[in-house]
Amino acid sequence: MPNLGVYIHIPFCASKCLYCDFYSLPDASDKLMDSYVKALIRHMDEASHYMGKGSKGGVALDTVYFGGGTPTVLGPARLGELLSALRKRFNLVTSPEITVEANPGTVTLKTLKKLRKAGFNRISIGVQALQSNLLQTLGRTHTGEQAADAVRDAAEAGFLNISADILYGIPGQTRAQFSETLRAVCTWRLTHISLYGLKLEEGTPLAAADPVLPGDDEQADCYLAAVDLLRQEGFQQYEISNFAKRGYLCRHNYKYWTLEPYVGFGAAAHSDFGSKRYSIVKDIRAYVSKMQEGEAVIEESQAIPMSERAGEYVMLGLRTANGVSSNEYTRLFRASFDSLENKLERCAKWGLAETEGDRWHLTPKGFLVSNQIIGELLNTGDNPQSPKKDAEKPSRSDGASSEQRID
Numbered sequence: 001m002p003n004l005g006v007y008i009h010i011p012f013c014a015s016k017c018l019y020c021d022f023y024s025l026p027d028a029s030d031k032l033m034d035s036y037v038k039a040l041i042r043h044m045d046e047a048s049h050y051m052g053k054g055s056k057g058g059v060a061l062d063t064v065y066f067g068g069g070t071p072t073v074l075g076p077a078r079l080g081e082l083l084s085a086l087r088k089r090f091n092l093v094t095s096p097e098i099t100v101e102a103n104p105g106t107v108t109l110k111t112l113k114k115l116r117k118a119g120f121n122r123i124s125i126g127v128q129a130l131q132s133n134l135l136q137t138l139g140r141t142h143t144g145e146q147a148a149d150a151v152r153d154a155a156e157a158g159f160l161n162i163s164a165d166i167l168y169g170i171p172g173q174t175r176a177q178f179s180e181t182l183r184a185v186c187t188w189r190l191t192h193i194s195l196y197g198l199k200l201e202e203g204t205p206l207a208a209a210d211p212v213l214p215g216d217d218e219q220a221d222c223y224l225a226a227v228d229l230l231r232q233e234g235f236q237q238y239e240i241s242n243f244a245k246r247g248y249l250c251r252h253n254y255k256y257w258t259l260e261p262y263v264g265f266g267a268a269a270h271s272d273f274g275s276k277r278y279s280i281v282k283d284i285r286a287y288v289s290k291m292q293e294g295e296a297v298i299e300e301s302q303a304i305p306m307s308e309r310a311g312e313y314v315m316l317g318l319r320t321a322n323g324v325s326s327n328e329y330t331r332l333f334r335a336s337f338d339s340l341e342n343k344l345e346r347c348a349k350w351g352l353a354e355t356e357g358d359r360w361h362l363t364p365k366g367f368l369v370s371n372q373i374i375g376e377l378l379n380t381g382d383n384p385q386s387p388k389k390d391a392e393k394p395s396r397s398d399g400a401s402s403e404q405r406i407d
């Protein structure tokens, strides 16, 4: 059994951003947050009976990820309590990666020091953009200066592993503004950058306003220029949307793309464990009350057939710079890689894919049309074509799930 990743979903936010369709509650009361923490600890307790310390199926955890929402609205005391409850019930490896997502304006040097002391060793900060007009368009409640302060304070508090989320394709964003943001954040003490293309999600106030987005070609140019700039600044691209200094790729999120098991706690969390994928009820109050009453909180559960796993191996593996291996595919799924290889060879002629030994991976141009390529490989889409013809963008909702997003 490989080491396990644990995801803890904290679906609270200071306020709701205009583009966000993730499950999160703005402005929750202390009482609700306290009840939620209790419910999470009870959930951990239950799970520890079959995978925790002392259980027969005891597994080692090597990554823990507090995602949201905005976990830091819980405050360092509650977050510390949750981490300590997890440590008491599960075996953590000697050097686990323990991430907390944060937003500027929800942390101070003092709270960051407390988080560091509680054991968090990686922080992912939602910067998005530095220009006030763009932050207003997104409905973010912080400024660019606050984002810079949050990163500086995190470093001062002792975080050596700091990530920033950056958005491109924001209505009204010029290439110059995007480049200015990227160049500025490269001067900060970051080890990791996640770069997402904004998607207008149905039902959000931003989508309802029907704004004009930067054109597809312009966004494709922004993405490719960013890949180049980040490489020059020492950030290696290891996934469509993710760039890290050497040794700092996000170990937790990498599990999603390499089909390693993970278990999620909290409302709307997802798990992939024991050959099953399951999700928890997507309602904070229902989750709290069900945990109090000892009722089941799993909403959907599905056994994953081998054929589906094979498709996931290709779909998720091709998001990474490491790509997929024909030998591994054949060994894991007892299936021929030949037809996939033929299609990848066609992609290579377009400059969309490359091969090295028995491995295939997409190029940055290929990443831009990865959905089309993967659709064709898995026989569910159109033929691959030139990226400029129908540029897609790596978006924050590609990947594991909307709540357990890869960012």
Ligand code: SF4
Pocket (backbone or CB within 6 Å): 012, 013, 014, 015, 016, 017, 020, 021, 022, 024, 068, 069, 070, 103, 126
């Ligand atoms: S984008 Fe992040 S901070 Fe904004 S509402 Fe959504 S989860 Fe909360």
